[in-house]
Amino acid sequence: MNMSVALPVIIPLLAGALSVMFWRSHFAQRALGVLGTGAMLAATVWLLMETWEHGHVVMEMGSWPAPFGIVLVSDMLAAIMVVLTGIIGFATALYSLSGIGKMSEKFGYYPLLHLLLAGVNGAFLTGDIFNLYVWFEVMLVASFALLILGGERSQMEGAIKYVTLNLLSSMIFLTAIGLTYGLTGTLNMADIGDKLSTVEDTGLITVIAMLYLVAFGVKAAAFPFFFWLPASYHTPKVAVSALFAGLLTKVGVYALFRVFTLIFNQDVDYTHEILLWVAAATMLTGVLGAAAHYEFRRILSFHIISQIGYMIMGLALFTPLALVGGVFYIMHHIIVKANLFLISGITFVMKGTHELKHMGGIYRTNPMLGVLFLIPALSLAGLPPLSGFFAKFIIIRAGIEAEAYWVVAVALVVGLLTLYSMIKIWAEVFWKAQPEGVEGELRDVSSGPMIWMWVPVIMLALMTVAIGLYGEPIYQMAAMSAEQLLDPSQYIEAVLGDSRQ
Amino acid sequence: MEVVMAFVVGGMYAAAIYMMLRRSIVKLVIGLVLLSNAANLLIFTLAGMLPGAPPLIPPGATVPEGLSADPLAQAVVLTAIVIGFGVLAFAVVLIHRAYEVVKADDMDQMKDTDR
Numbered sequence: 001m002n003m004s005v006a007l008p009v010i011i012p013l014l015a016g017a018l019s020v021m022f023w024r025s026h027f028a029q030r031a032l033g034v035l036g037t038g039a040m041l042a043a044t045v046w047l048l049m050e051t052w053e054h055g056h057v058v059m060e061m062g063s064w065p066a067p068f069g070i071v072l073v074s075d076m077l078a079a080i081m082v083v084l085t086g087i088i089g090f091a092t093a094l095y096s097l098s099g100i101g102k103m104s105e106k107f108g109y110y111p112l113l114h115l116l117l118a119g120v121n122g123a124f125l126t127g128d129i130f131n132l133y134v135w136f137e138v139m140l141v142a143s144f145a146l147l148i149l150g151g152e153r154s155q156m157e158g159a160i161k162y163v164t165l166n167l168l169s170s171m172i173f174l175t176a177i178g179l180t181y182g183l184t185g186t187l188n189m190a191d192i193g194d195k196l197s198t199v200e201d202t203g204l205i206t207v208i209a210m211l212y213l214v215a216f217g218v219k220a221a222a223f224p225f226f227f228w229l230p231a232s233y234h235t236p237k238v239a240v241s242a243l244f245a246g247l248l249t250k251v252g253v254y255a256l257f258r259v260f261t262l263i264f265n266q267d268v269d270y271t272h273e274i275l276l277w278v279a280a281a282t283m284l285t286g287v288l289g290a291a292a293h294y295e296f297r298r299i300l301s302f303h304i305i306s307q308i309g310y311m312i313m314g315l316a317l318f319t320p321l322a323l324v325g326g327v328f329y330i331m332h333h334i335i336v337k338a339n340l341f342l343i344s345g346i347t348f349v350m351k352g353t354h355e356l357k358h359m360g361g362i363y364r365t366n367p368m369l370g371v372l373f374l375i376p377a378l379s380l381a382g383l384p385p386l387s388g389f390f391a392k393f394i395i396i397r398a399g400i401e402a403e404a405y406w407v408v409a410v411a412l413v414v415g416l417l418t419l420y421s422m423i424k425i426w427a428e429v430f431w432k433a434q435p436e437g438v439e440g441e442l443r444d445v446s447s448g449p450m451i452w453m454w455v456p457v458i459m460l461a462l463m464t465v466a467i468g469l470y471g472e473p474i475y476q477m478a479a480m481s482a483e484q485l486l487d488p489s490q491y492i493e494a495v496l497g498d499s500r501q
Numbered sequence: 502m503e504v505v506m507a508f509v510v511g512g513m514y515a516a517a518i519y520m521m522l523r524r525s526i527v528k529l530v531i532g533l534v535l536l537s538n539a540a541n542l543l544i545f546t547l548a549g550m551l552p553g554a555p556p557l558i559p560p561g562a563t564v565p566e567g568l569s570a571d572p573l574a575q576a577v578v579l580t581a582i583v584i585g586f587g588v589l590a591f592a593v594v595l596i597h598r599a600y601e602v603v604k605a606d607d608m609d610q611m612k613d614t615d616r
Contacts, residue, residue, distance in 0.1 A: 130577055137584045144591055148598070156599040157611040160526060163592060167533050168521070174540040174581060181574065182547030 004050045005059045005074045007043035008082045008121040012036060012089075016114030026102065029110040033093040036114055040121075041086035044079075051079035052477070055484070056494035058127070066127070066495050067188035073127035073495055076481035077327060081124040081254055084334045087463070088246040089117045091338065091456035096239045098452040099345055104149045104237060112149075116142035116243065123251050127495055129177055130187045132255065133170070136219070140166055143248060146240045147232060158232030165228040169218030176211035183208070190495035193262045193488050202267060209264040209271050213278075216259065219252030222312060223281035226305045230289060233304070234297035234354070238345030241297060245304055246338030250330055253311050257326065260315060261485040262492075268318055275316035280410045283309030287417040296344045296354040296429065299421055300337070303380065306414055307333050313411065314395050317402045323482035324475070325394035331474060332387040332467060336376040339460035343373050346453050347429055356425065361434035370430045375461045377426060379468070381419035387467035390475075506546040513539035524608045526596045533592060537585035541578045548574030 015036025022028035050057050057074040060066060074082070093113065100109055119139030126132050148159045181187060183204060184195040196205060218225040229249070233241055256275075264271055286306025290299045311333070314326020344354065346369060351359045363370040379386035382393075392415055399408040467474050484490055513535055520532030548571045556569040603610055 130580070134580065134584065137588065141588060141591060144595070148595065151598065151602070153602045154613055156595070156602045157613055159595060160529075160599055160608075160611060163595060164521070164529060164533070167588060167592070168536070171533075171536045171540050174537075175543055177577075178540065178544035178547050181544065181577075187573070187577070 002050065002057055002059055004043070004047045005057045005072045005125060008040055008047060008086070009072075009118055009125065011040045011043055012114040012118040012121065015039075016111045016118065019110045019114060020108075023108075026105050029105060030097055033096060033110045033113065034090075037086070037089040037093040037117065040117065041083075041090045044082040044086035044121075047074055048079040048083050048477075050074075051076055052480070056491065058494055066497075067186050067191035070131050071127040071188065071190075071495055072125045073190075073491070074125055075484050075491055075494075076477060077254070077257060077485060078124045080327065080331060080477055080481060081250070082121050084250075084331060085117060085120050085124070085247055087460075088243065088334060088338050089113070091342070091460055092239050092243045094456045094459075095242070095342055095345070095453055098449050099239050099342075099349075100237055107149055109146070109149060112142045112146050113243070116146065116247075120247050120251055124254060127189050128187050129180065129189050129192065132189075133173055133177060136170060136173070136251070139248070139251065140170065143244065146243075147236050149237060149240065152235070155235045158235040162228045162232040165218055165225070169215045169225070172211055172218075173215035176208055176215060179204075179208050179211065188495065189258070189262055190492040193265075194492050194496065196263060197266065205264065206267055206270060209260070209267075210274075212259050212264070213256070213271070213274070216252045216255045217278065219249065220256060220308050220312070221249045221252070221282075221305050222278050222308055223285050223305075226282070226286070226308075229305060230298055230301045233301040234295060238297075238341060238348060242338045242341035242345070245300065245341050246334045249304055249308055250334055253308060253330060256312065257315055257485065261323075262488045265488060272316045272318050275312055276404065276407055279309045279313035279316050280407050281309075282306065282312060283410055283414040287414045287421070290421045291417055291424075294356045294428075296347065296356060296359075296425065297341065298354075299425060300340050300344065303418065303421070304337060306418065307337065307380070309414070310392070310395055310411065313407060314398070317398050317404060317407075318486075319398055319402050320479075320482050320486055321394060321401060322398035323485050324478045325391065325398050327478040327481050328394055328475065329391040331478070332379070332391040332464075335460050335463050335467070336379050336388065339376040339457060339464070340373075340380065342453070342457050342460070343369070343376070346457065349450065349453070356428035358435060359429045360432045361430075363430040364433075370426075372457055372461050373430065374426065375464055377422040378419075379464045381422050382415045383419070385468045387464050387471070389468065390471050394475075502550050502552075503546060506542065506550070510539055510543050510546060513542065525606050526599065526608060527606060529608070530589070530592050530596055534585075534589055537581070537589070541581050541585070544574055544581070545578050 015032050019029045019032045051074045059072045061070045116139055119135050119142055122135035123132055126135055144163055147162060148155050180192060184192050186192055221229040233244055283306050286302050290302035293299050311326050311329050314322045348354055379388040382388040396408055396411055517532045517535035517539055520528045551568060551570045554569045556565050556572045558565050600606060
């Protein structure tokens, strides 16, 4: 029995329960926030090392053998995702020390944070399709509550759209689970993948595959299901925005990767062709939306959508190199995107607004923040030697090798437009002079209680540079996960083992 | 029986989607409730309907005699009902708060965040 695969779920649940017990003590909740997410980060790194060594780490819950009980499975992709969850969770907890405010803490910010992380980790690690639904709901309920902390009008409006579309996608997901169960008589993902290869009715399989595509497409904010994201992500507290931006849509992307490699690999020409069109349209609409907006966090929200397109493109091309690129892109994106949102929080404290028109001159007063912004921003646009360059390079090279030239062209144009809107933020917020009639610095952010906002920003920026300069181990991990994804028999063997036949 | 259930489930999906397309947020939530119940009934139906055959193992045996109903699907539906109920409770509180803040039961009044 290997505990390492259960710890990333147990630790945040435990920390969340403890912080509910210390409801009135802000100090205890903060300490639990940092310690809990720190312990989770350590546990996820341990899991990554175990997975690197053994290939797959499987744990049967309650010792019920698969496929009858629920299994937790960590393959390389899942292990990478939980480590990223650990990093972002820890960064957010540090940032929240000075960035979240007493009111949010009073209404249960920290317990919800832990619950959200538990849901995200559970979704990454479970090997059971219905259990995946349950973890999705755990994550969603926590995110609903985090989204409306503060109770402003814009948050309510954003939350209604977010809640409705996410519940709709959950119900489509549940419908798809019902149909899958009717067809195969099992809920274990490895078992479903094993049994579907013997099912005759390929038409019905494709229908179910499309239901999963719609359900996870909504969660991942892929075209044409992304409307809830730009309507809601700019409304909550910045720390919450950063957490959502880093993790939530990526759970949808992870589910797409899992389902369309392990389960629906019968009719790749048909299903993955649709995915490729979805990817191209997602990239393009996202970046065009970003180009049209002048609110810091709305621009970043639209960029999440456009980046999701690159990840789905990696899945859709379905070659070894493309999957390496997709996984590499997820790793790069989560770190960079969360960091950009955290930086928008610092500029908000300085200027009291997210509107680009009312900001300016930060580079003059605080050049360090300008540099810290440029690192993730240029990485997002794909400039060497930062992490985004290699992520884009691998995916585009895979596209050329697969001779999908039109999607490569779209990806390159989108890269250019990404650079445009990052430069737009740079010019408006940091470079141009302070607009007249607007107050200068509202608060000093470089000292005193605000210092905790800088720690995670610097930490994540250093990671971006490190992935760019020393990307070999990251590439190796992505390559191993791609190899496992393309050969689902390894996963099936690890889960079902000798219980088959 | 399955045929009747198929029409019931289909009708519930249709009604749910229709309700969700209305502008009133109360009807939106009613649509969500219908949708989650429709999905539950779908799972229940797809697992095979076998009345009067509980999956009980007689004393001394290790498997049930003959065909029996599928307990897993019912466990799944039970879980889904509980989750659906929790989410519904949240959604009701949310529309109440939204109504207090926006002072309207109309989705068209909730466009501030889209500008």
